[in-house]
Amino acid sequence: MRRLTPESFLNHLRERVLVFDGAMGSNLQTLGLTSDDFGGRDGCSEALVLFAPSAIRRIHREFLAVGCRAVETNTFGATRLVLQDHQLADRVAEINRVAVRLAREAMEEAPARDGSPRFVAGSIGPTSKIPSLGQISFADMAAAYEEQVQALWDGGVDLLLIETCQDLLQTKAALAGARRVFRREGARLPVMVSVTLEAAGTMLVGSDIGVVQAVLEPFPWVDVIGINCATGPLEMVRHVEFLARTTRKPISIMPNAGLPENVGGKAVYRLRPEELASYHRTFVTKDGAAIVGGCCGTTPAHLAAVVEAVGHLTPRPREVVPPPTVASLYGAVSLRQDPPPCLVGERTNANGSRQFRDLLLKNDLDGMIALGREQARGGAHLLDLSTAYVGRDEKADMAALVPHFARQVKLPLLIDSTDPATIEAALERHGGRCLVNSVNLEDGGKKLREVAAIAQEHGAALICLAIDEQGMARAVERKLAVIRRLFALLTGEFGFRPCDLIFDPLTFTVGSGDPDLRTAAIATLEAVEQIGREFPDSFTLLGVSNVSFGLHPDARVVLNSLFLAEAVRRGLSLAIVHPAGILPTFRIPHDQREAGLALLFNRSGDGSDLARFMALFQGGSSGRRAGEPPVAASPEERLQRQILDGDKSGLPALLDSLLSRLTPEEVINEHLIKGMRAVGELFGRGEMQLPFVLQSAEVVKAAVGYLEPRMARKPAEPGKTVVLATVRGDVHDIGKNLVNILLTNNGYRVIDLGIKVDVDTMIRAAQEHAAGVIGMSGLLVRSTQVMRENLAELNRRGLPFTVVLGGAALTREFVEQQLQPEYAGRVFYAADAFEGLTILERLAQSTPAIATPTGRGGPAAAIVEPCPSSVEGAALPSGVPGASQVSAGGAAPGASQPCESSGLAEGLLTNVAPPPVGSGRKALPPPPVIEPPFWGVRTLEIGIDDLADRLDPAVLFQARWKFERGQRDEATWQAQLDREARPALERLLGELRQPGRARPRACYAYVRARADGDRLRVRPPRGGAEVVWQFPRSARPPHLALSDFVADDRDDLLVLWAVTMGPEAEAWGRRQFVGDRYREYFLWFGLLAELADGGAEFVQAWVTREVAAGRRLDRIPPARARLPLAGTRFSFGYPACPDLAAQHTLLSLLEAETIGITLTESSQMVPETSVAGLLFLNPHAHYFAMAG
DSSP states (O other): OOOOOHHHHHHHHHHSOEEBOOOSHHHHGGGOOOTGGGTTOTTOGGGHHHHOHHHHHHHHHHHHHTTOOEEEOSOTTOSHHHHGGGTOGGGHHHHHHHHHHHHHHHHHHSOOSSOOOOEEEEEEOOOSOOGGGTSSOHHHHHHHHHHHHHHHHHHTOSEEEEEEEOOHHHHHHHHHHHHHHHHHHTOOOOEEEEEOOOTTSSOTTSOOHHHHHHHHTTOTTOOEEEEESSSOHHHHHHHHHHHHHHOSSOEEEEOOSSSOEEETTEEEOOOOHHHHHHHHHHHHHTTOOOEEOOOTTOOHHHHHHHHHHHTTOOOOOOOOOOOOEEEOSSOEEESSOSSSOEEEEOTTBTTTOHHHHHHHHTTOHHHHHHHHHHHHHTTOSEEEEBOOOTTSOHHHHHHHHHHHHHHHOOSOEEEEOSOHHHHHHHHTTOSSBOEEEEEOOTTSSHHHHHHHHHHHHTTOEEEEESEETTEEOOSHHHHHHHHHHHHHHHHHTSOOOGGGEEEEOOOOOSSSOOGGGTTHHHHHHHHHHHHHHHOTTSEEEEEGGGGGTTSOHHHHHHHHHHHHHHHHHTTOOEEEEOGGGOOOGGGSOHHHHHHHHHHHTTSSSSSHHHHHHHHTTSTTOSSOOTTOOOOOSSHHHHHHHHHHHTOOTTHHHHHHHHHTTSOHHHHIIIIIHHHHHHHHHHHHTTSSOHHHHHHHHHHHHHHHHHHGGGSOOBOOOTTOEEEEEEBTTOOOOHHHHHHHHHHHTBTOEEEEOOSSBOHHHHHHHHHHTTOSEEEEEOOSTHHHHHHHHHHHHHHHTTOOOEEEEESTTOOHHHIIIIIGGGOSSOEEEOSSHHHHHHHHHHHHHHSSOTTSOOOTTSGGGGOOSOOOSSSTTOOOOTTOTTHHHHHSSSOOTTOOOOOSSSHHHHHTTTTOOOOOTTOGGGGSOOOOOOOOSOSEEEEEEOOHHHHHHTOOHHHIIIIISOOOOTTOOHHHHHHHIIIIIHHHHHHHHHHHTSTTSOOOEEEEEEEEEEEETTEEEEEOTTOSSOEEEEOOOOSSTTOOOGGGGSOSSSOEEEEEEEEEOOHHHHHHHHHHHHTTOHHHHHHHHHHHHHHHHHHHHHHHHHHHHHHHHTSOOSOOOOGGGOOOOOSEEEOBTBTTBOOGGGHHHHHHHHTGGGGTOEEOTTSOEESSSEEEEEEEOOTTOOOOOOOO
């Protein structure tokens, strides 16, 4: 018979949404079936295939009659593992084949409405065994699935649906069984995999949706990834959104009819058909779902509504670059860390760690697990697990260890072995996605092919060494030649994706004195750089400590650290290291640093670099050891030094000396927070690796613990309850802990949920404890995306909590522009713990109780701007993001799109008295009469160079990109900018100049306007009803409002404007984020935002020249001509014009859709890097403060 091919199935999904059927089990329960219908096997619905086939045909027929184009066979439990409990194990093949026939017969009895193709999907359930918990072996489970798949194949099924997966190791066993059938038959069927995520957000064994994507994406014979069962569509929304932006595979969604309710001992589902249809329409049109259907509780009526809503639609196309990830059973980890590298802990390797070897020899399982957890706490992203040791059974040891590491250690594993059987034993026992170390071409590829086949069977990634038949490659070209062969073989013959491959160009010691190895480090570093250029979607890895083999231990630490830093600069992705064997480079003394670099780069050329380097570490040598702090002049400096060095020694005495003249709060605010900011800067620049960040955090944590009992503490006040948490996937909590202490000591009840907390847990805690505020923290760049998802989930559920966001990954601008629009409630950014306290104190003063905030859209929801760090009403320091919003009555020139409100300053004006007589417009000269060159709207194309000419690098580097000078002298500061910031700017501007990368455009309009008190009446350029905008008056004399800048006794000129960088530029930036190039993403959007502001200045310059000329212009002088600008720009959403909803009429007047700008329901512009506003040409117009 002719089989459905995966290619034809995928083509069909691209053209039209495929609607599956609904529930089999819950609909069977309505038929009044008896024990005889089950052949005496009560509860075994698969038995109905044999004993009551008409019931099964009837259910199929009812779903087909309402327009479903795919039905699932009644074989959910038709494996030997389930059927043996009902004495039907010998009828596996029969049940599966008959079930396919019944579905086919139902199709014949219910012809397709429009002749469209319909499909029979072979349902394959999870069985009753969970391999990750040791209930069954991978081999036994795969064999059971192979038997079922063969029977479904023989019955003529169109595709396979491995559904309701509760353990990804079970899923991989099902995939292995299916693949064996495909190989035997010489062809394969389309394969769908659908997992079940409980209401808590994870699978039964604890895997979240990120793990699901990481594990399933690499399998070439998985065609569709989806979600079914356990919850209704509402609880699936955020998981669907995650899949929509991370998987290239089509998505399937089959929810229950809501969460079941127990009514009289029966499960009752309340979701109405039209509700299910509405969710599915969103899944299809917004998230690009290609397959929709129903699970428990869904009836033909439900699916009839779904068919009507989406059956005729084409799924929204998705442009996705899957993130390059590996995964433990509990969480996914990106191979592309920001800042790099991804650190592989090497202490669980029997060859590389004496401690681990001794534990292995003693069979001390708990000790080995503890060592793995210790590396996780120390900042490792992955664990290198090796059990190879002389006299031990490597395979047996690996088989015994891996299940325990999988269940008890939350880091992904790098399986380090050269034995194929050991590698297979490991992969068969781990439900996550592992790395395999390693393959090479030493024997021409024979063993490589064996290991590669095993890795592909389990979806693992591969580490590839630069070794061939001639041995280990030393020269750069030899390394590259071997790696090219490896890449071609693995991608061509096996179909590995480039992102599945990690190349190790090999590291050789420069400490042996061998003349042939003097340039070994140079060759490795150059190879790392060239691999990155030639294979940009693959990765590089080094065993860092090899470079210093044979040297004194102190010398090794220095050389390893310098080599790692240089490799990272060249683009190194992963490093196998032990944190105790490296240092942040800023802690290495200058003489050791220079000598080490000379050795690595063979600067003398005659071998003398080695002797000079070694001499620095001989007994009695002058100078301090690497990492040893210099003598500090004051307690403050010593504390800063100890934070940077991660040194807790003598901390109580040091703190006591500070407490003799400072309060505990002053020590925290002026010194501990300052120290952690310095750590964050070093981390962001890649000068401090994650393990050292954690060490520094331990110092601060210890210091805070010492100071806390010495702080004055208020009792908790009613209604002041706050939930705090570090977001999912982030383990950093020092900032959160500071907030906890400060709030607790100021009368707040704090519910601290700890680290790696999902949004469901936050919501439950906030509801359980009647908290009005949720504080979310995160250090990692990817945590900003988690915060975005959390806010969207809060918004989706219509929850009223106030949210305060903080952490090193955030900026005030990012929160305002990127995160706040996700949530209709109040969102604040707190730069540090003290600003967080200030925000809550302001909230407590402005609302009756922060525990019961006003709901969405209510008065309290208006306060969404962050608090100023200074006293109420005072301006923020110049250059601080957000300063102009708080201190001025409008956007400063070039100010970016604000958040949705008037800001905190505006919120404090609720009870401001009306202005006295003689203020307002009477304090200003009459507006002059200004004639425009024309009335109406015009659009402009803006060149990248026009924007670049208006770019202020100092603002970009410091305000947008967060390069901060700190205490550096001018020469050091400029050197850093020359090294890091300016090259990045030139590179990104070059990228923007690429064809199709960006299309900056603007529109502006000369319109007639007239003031009417606090209102401004604007006449649309093309006629129609006038637009009226209301503006607040300043509480500060002379009590101005924006309407005062326009004449009230005649028509006056008002200029409207809007600028966008275009969707093309933002799409490129988002691809960087999806590809885990977080730093590139951050720099790109910072540059776009600054260029958009430059576009606003460009329009202002254009209008200035055009009004002066009295005619339309085709060009204006370049920005470097430094010609003066006329007028003052204001943007909606700032205190002087706080009504962000007015943007709808502003953009309508400008006809901004012609340049691609639209608005969301919350009045935020799309594309996000767009700005718009009003330009008052009145020479007396100016910015003014709103607060009194």
